[in-house]
Amino acid sequence: MATIKEIAKRAGVSIGTVDRVLHNRGRFSSETADTVRQIVRELDYRPNVMARHLSRARTYRVGILLPRPEQDSGYWALPMDGIRRAERDLSHFSLGLTFYGFDRYSTTSFTQAGEALLADKPDGILMAPLRTADAGALLRKIPADTPVVFVDTDLPGVERMSYIGQDSYQSGRLAARLMELLTGNQGVTLIVAPEAENEHLDSRIRGFMDGAKVVPELARTRVEVDHDLPAFRRILDRGAGPDKAGIFVADASGHFIAEYLSGVHSGNGRRIKLIGYDLVPENRRWMEAGVIDVLLAQRPAAQGYQGLHVLCQRIFVDKSCPERIYTPIDIVFRENLRYMTDEESI
Amino acid sequence: MATIKEIAKRAGVSIGTVDRVLHNRGRFSSETADTVRQIVRELDYRPNVMARHLSRARTYRVGILLPRPEQDSGYWALPMDGIRRAERDLSHFSLGLTFYGFDRYSTTSFTQAGEALLADKPDGILMAPLRTADAGALLRKIPADTPVVFVDTDLPGVERMSYIGQDSYQSGRLAARLMELLTGNQGVTLIVAPEAENEHLDSRIRGFMDGAKVVPELARTRVEVDHDLPAFRRILDRGAGPDKAGIFVADASGHFIAEYLSGVHSGNGRRIKLIGYDLVPENRRWMEAGVIDVLLAQRPAAQGYQGLHVLCQRIFVDKSCPERIYTPIDIVFRENLRYMTDEESI
DNA sequence: CTGTTAGCGCCTTCAA
DNA sequence: TTGAAGGCGCTAACAG
Numbered sequence: 001m002a003t004i005k006e007i008a009k010r011a012g013v014s015i016g017t018v019d020r021v022l023h024n025r026g027r028f029s030s031e032t033a034d035t036v037r038q039i040v041r042e043l044d045y046r047p048n049v050m051a052r053h054l055s056r057a058r059t060y061r062v063g064i065l066l067p068r069p070e071q072d073s074g075y076w077a078l079p080m081d082g083i084r085r086a087e088r089d090l091s092h093f094s095l096g097l098t099f100y101g102f103d104r105y106s107t108t109s110f111t112q113a114g115e116a117l118l119a120d121k122p123d124g125i126l127m128a129p130l131r132t133a134d135a136g137a138l139l140r141k142i143p144a145d146t147p148v149v150f151v152d153t154d155l156p157g158v159e160r161m162s163y164i165g166q167d168s169y170q171s172g173r174l175a176a177r178l179m180e181l182l183t184g185n186q187g188v189t190l191i192v193a194p195e196a197e198n199e200h201l202d203s204r205i206r207g208f209m210d211g212a213k214v215v216p217e218l219a220r221t222r223v224e225v226d227h228d229l230p231a232f233r234r235i236l237d238r239g240a241g242p243d244k245a246g247i248f249v250a251d252a253s254g255h256f257i258a259e260y261l262s263g264v265h266s267g268n269g270r271r272i273k274l275i276g277y278d279l280v281p282e283n284r285r286w287m288e289a290g291v292i293d294v295l296l297a298q299r300p301a302a303q304g305y306q307g308l309h310v311l312c313q314r315i316f317v318d319k320s321c322p323e324r325i326y327t328p329i330d331i332v333f334r335e336n337l338r339y340m341t342d343e344e345s346i
Numbered sequence: 347m348a349t350i351k352e353i354a355k356r357a358g359v360s361i362g363t364v365d366r367v368l369h370n371r372g373r374f375s376s377e378t379a380d381t382v383r384q385i386v387r388e389l390d391y392r393p394n395v396m397a398r399h400l401s402r403a404r405t406y407r408v409g410i411l412l413p414r415p416e417q418d419s420g421y422w423a424l425p426m427d428g429i430r431r432a433e434r435d436l437s438h439f440s441l442g443l444t445f446y447g448f449d450r451y452s453t454t455s456f457t458q459a460g461e462a463l464l465a466d467k468p469d470g471i472l473m474a475p476l477r478t479a480d481a482g483a484l485l486r487k488i489p490a491d492t493p494v495v496f497v498d499t500d501l502p503g504v505e506r507m508s509y510i511g512q513d514s515y516q517s518g519r520l521a522a523r524l525m526e527l528l529t530g531n532q533g534v535t536l537i538v539a540p541e542a543e544n545e546h547l548d549s550r551i552r553g554f555m556d557g558a559k560v561v562p563e564l565a566r567t568r569v570e571v572d573h574d575l576p577a578f579r580r581i582l583d584r585g586a587g588p589d590k591a592g593i594f595v596a597d598a599s600g601h602f603i604a605e606y607l608s609g610v611h612s613g614n615g616r617r618i619k620l621i622g623y624d625l626v627p628e629n630r631r632w633m634e635a636g637v638i639d640v641l642l643a644q645r646p647a648a649q650g651y652q653g654l655h656v657l658c659q660r661i662f663v664d665k666s667c668p669e670r671i672y673t674p675i676d677i678v679f680r681e682n683l684r685y686m687t688d689e690e691s692i
Numbered sequence: 693c694t695g696t697t698a699g700c701g702c703c704t705t706c707a708a
Numbered sequence: 709t710t711g712a713a714g715g716c717g718c719t720a721a722c723a724g
Contacts, residue, residue, distance in 0.1 A: 003701055014711045019703065027709055049438035050396045051701030054716045092395035092663070167685060174681035181527045211681075317438070328685045331677040335520035335557075339513060339674045349717055360695045365719065373693055397717035400700045 002043035010043075011035045022047075049317055059094040060315050062308065063117045065127035066151075067104040073252040073280040075300065078342065079151060082304030083126070090312050097308075098122065104130050105196070114138040124311040126304075128152040132197065147314045151303040153199055154324070161314060164306050164325045166298040168200040171329045172207020172250075175275050178294050178331070179246050180213055182273040187245025189216040192235065192257060204250045204277075216248070236260050246273035254295070258286035279332065279340060287334055297330040301342040348389035356389075357381045368393075395663055405440040406661050408654065409463045411473035412497075413450040419598040419626040421646065424688065425497060428650030429472070436658050443654075444468065450476050451542070460484040470657045472650075474498040478543065493660045497649040499545055500670070507660060510652050510671045512644040514546040517675045518553020518596075521621050524640050524677070525592050526559055528619040533591025535562040538581060538603060550596045550623075562594070582606050592619035600641070604632035625678065625686060633680055643676040647688040 004022070008015040013032055020028050021036040039045075069077035080099075087097055100117045103109035110131050117125065118141055125148045129135035132155065139158050142148060147161040154163040179189055191208060193201050209216065219235045236257065249257055254276020261272055275294045276283055286292045306325065313319040332340050350368070354361040359378055366374050367382045385391075415423035426445075433443055446463045449455035456477050463471065464487055471494045475481035478501065485504050488494060493507040500509040525535055537554060539547050555562060565581045582603065595603050600622020607618055621640045622629055632638045652671065659665040678686050 005701075015702080016704090016711060016713095017709085020710090023703090029709060032709085048400075048701050050400045051716090052703075054394075054396045054400055054718095055701075055703045056716085170681060170685070174679060177679060177681050184530065326685050328676075328687070329682040330674075331679070331682065333520060333523060333677070335516060335523050336675040336677065339516070339672050341674070351717075361718085362695055362697095362720090363693085366694090369719090371720095375693065378694085394717050397700090398719075400702095401717075401719045403700070403719090 001048070002045040003048070004045075007036060007039050007043065007045060010039050047318075053093060053316065059096045060123045061096045061098060061120065062124045062126060062311060062315075063120060063122035064097055064099045065113060065117055065125065066099070066101060067128065067130065068101040071104055073255065073278070073282055075252045075278050075280050078279070078300035079128075079304035079307075082301030082306075082342070083308050085301070086305040086308035086312075090308070093312060093316050095312065107131065107134050110134045111138075114141075118142065122146065124315050125149070126151065126307045126311055129155040129158075130198070132199075147311060149307045149311050151307045152300075162307075162310055162321050162323055162325065164303045164310075164327065166200075166327050166329060168203035169207040171277075171296050171298070172204040172209075173211040174207075174329055174331070175204070175248055175294075175296060176208045176211025176213075179208075179248060179273065179275055182275070182293055183245035185213050185245075186270075188214060188243055189246045189248055190244050191216050191218045191248045191250060192253075193218070193220055193250035194253070195220045198251075201250050208248055208250070233260060244272055245270070246275065249274070249276040252276070252278040252280050252283065254292055255280070255282035255286045258283075258289070258291040262286075262289070262291050279337075279342070284337060287332070287337055290334065293333070295332040295337075297332055297340065297342070299327040299330060299342050302327055347394070348391040349394070350391075353382060353385050353389065353391060356385050393664075399439060399662065405442045406469045407442045407444060407466065408470045408472060408657060408661075409466060409468035410443055410445045411459060411463055411471065412445070412447065413474065413476065414447040417450055419601065419624070419628055421598045421624050421626050424625070424646035425474075425650035425653075428647030428652075428688070429654050431647070432651040432654035432658075436654070439658060439662055441658065453477065453480050456480045457484070460487075464488065468492065470661050471495070472497065472653045472657055475501040475504075476544070478545075493657060495653045495657050497653045498646075508653075508656055508667050508669055508671065510649045510656075510673065512546075512673050512675060514549035515553040517623075517642050517644070518550035518555075519557040520553075520675055520677070521550070521594055521640075521642060522554045522557025522559075525554075525594060525619065525621055528621070528639055529591035531559050531591075532616075534560060534589055535592045535594055536590050537562050537564045537594045537596060538599075539564070539566055539596035540599070541566045544597075547596050554594055554596070579606060590618055591616070592621065595620070595622040598622070598624040598626050598629065600638055601626070601628035601632045604629075604635070604637040608632075608635070608637050625683075625688070630683060633678070633683055636680065639679070641678040641683075643678055643686065643688070645673040645676060645688050648673055 004015045004018045008018045011018065017028055017032060018036055021033045064083060066079060067076045069080055087095065098120060100113040102113035111134055125142065125146060128151050130153055135155055136158065149161050150163045152165050154165060189212060191205055193205060221235055247257055254274060258274060261274065274292045276292055277296050279295060279297050283292060283295055287295060310321040313321060330340060350361050350364045354364045363374055363378060364382055367379045410429060412425060413422045415426055433441065444466060446459040448459040457480055471488065471492060474497050476499055481501055482504065495507050496509045498511050500511060535558060537551055539551060567581055593603055600620060604620060607620065620638045622638055623642050625641060625643050629638060629641055633641060656667040659667060676686060
């Protein structure tokens with residue numbers, strides 16, 4: 001492995017000069033620069049991460065901008081788990097994380113969190129750019145040399161290092177396929193989704209519609225801060241009649257529906273099939289209880305883990321990464337629920 | 347963060363002494379040792395991985411003992427992918443991997459590979475202990491202080507650092523559930539599996555049997571070096587009659603069956619449902635072609651990645667890890683096949 | 693038994 | 709514009 005010492009020797013200069021050239025710190029002639037860069041290329045020099053990190057004393061700070069962990073039925077705690085795991089795995093780098101939680105249904109909350117993040121001038125940012133307009137405004141204020149990684153949702157037409165998330169349209173298609181299998185196309189399917197600006201929601205619904213053999217009904221619930229049971233009740237009292245064979249819940253609130261269904265006797269003795277999203281604790285519970293049949297999942301912990309990982313690769317090792325990473329669409333039945341902990345890698 | 351210098355100061359000794367105590371290199375009095383260890387505990391001292399690695403010059407070598415990549419329809423190339431990815435992620439450590447491939451159906455091949463591995467005296471070993479007896483014999487020859495990680499298969503009653511693999515019984519249960527969904531219990535299911543010593547095979551079959559509502563038939567094929575199409579043909583010509591609703595293939599050879607089925611007209615117009623294992627290239631192909639309905643997968647790349655990861659945690663950071671790690675049971679339909687690349691984590 | 697010293701590869705400051 | 713030197717935390721060899 002080539003070192004700067006070796007390069008210095010070959011270039012007939014001192015290591016200090018090599019260092020300055022490598023980092024473009026100025027104070028060198030363009031001839032020496034050319035020589036050095038030439039040798040660097042010849043030797044395929046790569047800086048030694050260990051040595052570099054040992055000598056530069058400072059701690060690198062990464063800002064995490066996500067909805068508060070309890071939102072969406074506790075969904076946002078899952079990426080956090082992955083982030084924490086990545087933090088442990090990267091613990092020999094001096095890495096400092098700061099969390100900025102926001103209310104995903106509030107502009108002011110998001111903006112405040114964003115301002116706090118900006119004020120701290122982090123070396124890297126990991127965020128979920130929900131609230132398209134607000135997130136766009138924030139992005140414009142982030143210095144161009146600060147790497148930004150998106151998880152969960154992408155923001156089109158914006159400078160960012162990488163996006164990590166799921167193809168939600170395709171997950172809707174898959175849901176339709178599974179619903180067909182579960183119901184045998186005997187009866188109508190009801191789609192339940194909250195009314196909220198959410199790209200994933202819309203794509204999932206579109207995917208489900210496109211994949212369904214029998215045209216489904218769509219019911220959208222209002223949300224204030226988060227989803228609430230009474231709202232679902234009203235919807236379901238109207239919608240979940242005996243003609244319904246299955247319900248597709250397009251976000252993590254399947255457990256609300258499950259709770260409702262568990263208190264209802266279906267007229268014809270058939271149980272209404274239920275497909276939902278995400279392995280939040282309450283969904284796990286209702287799947288174990290046999291009320292939720294299938295959950296689709298998107299490896300939120302892996303998203304968090306990977307997000308921080310690629311960010312650190314960039315900050316510490318100067319390594320690039322794919323511009324877009326799709327996480328798998330996981331299918332969860334009661335039989336494999338126990339092992340779907342999303343707790344691997346690295 | 348505490349350093350050995352700090353510890354030395356507090357203990358009133360030199361850093362050399364601290365180092366010797368920390369590594370039990372002898373040549374120190376038990377009193378100084380006690381003092382030092384006490385301070386280490388108080389300060390929660392953790393060695394700086396970067397500095398340590400910078401100063402010790404040597405390359406650490408890990409031996410990889412797996413079946414040849416092309417065996418089992420190319421299955422063994424998958425853990426390799428994960429291992430390579432981990433190697434890249436760990437590239438700032440000076441890590442040297444050596445691969446020892448063996449024929450999983452040959453004792454002499456395994457033993458030879460094992461001997462070669464032993465002769466190289468690696469600092470850590472990652473292996474799939476197929477061939478129970480041979481692997482047991484090998485394990486007895488490995489020095490006790492060499493960490494060994496098993497992937498795919500565990501070996502009971504053996505000293506090892508960790509096992510990473512799948513609960514195959516439960517995957518069989520799940521397969522039965524899915525088969526029920528696919529066939530609606532209309533007709534009989536045929537289980538196809540090679541005759542070979544293989545714990546996973548047996549557990550999957552047991553799980554499937556226990557989960558099936560209608561008693562399945564079992565057909566076992568002979569294997570010589572690997573599975574071959576003629577063998578399957580003979581089985582299927584007898585077994586895949588019009589009464590069959592589905593076939594469950596308990597290993598990665600589902601694509602052979604798919605090839606057979608694609609050339610057969612079922613009498614009653616119903617297509618025979620096919621459930622198999624593992625995302626080997628040929629299985630992917632036949633799933634895309636619509637002949638294989640479901641594949642169960644066990645994240646082989648994640649197993650390889652994780653295996654090397656925990657091994658390096660041990661070698662470089664002295665960190666322990668869970669004694670047994672179960673990888674998830676992935677369910678793959680055509681709709682989510684594209685995204686099941688098992689290529690994450692960092 | 694213990695202390696000192698010379699690096700590992702890189703970064704940073706200071707002097708020339 | 710360039711070079712020299714000190715230090716990051718740890719290891720290992722050597723001198724006492």
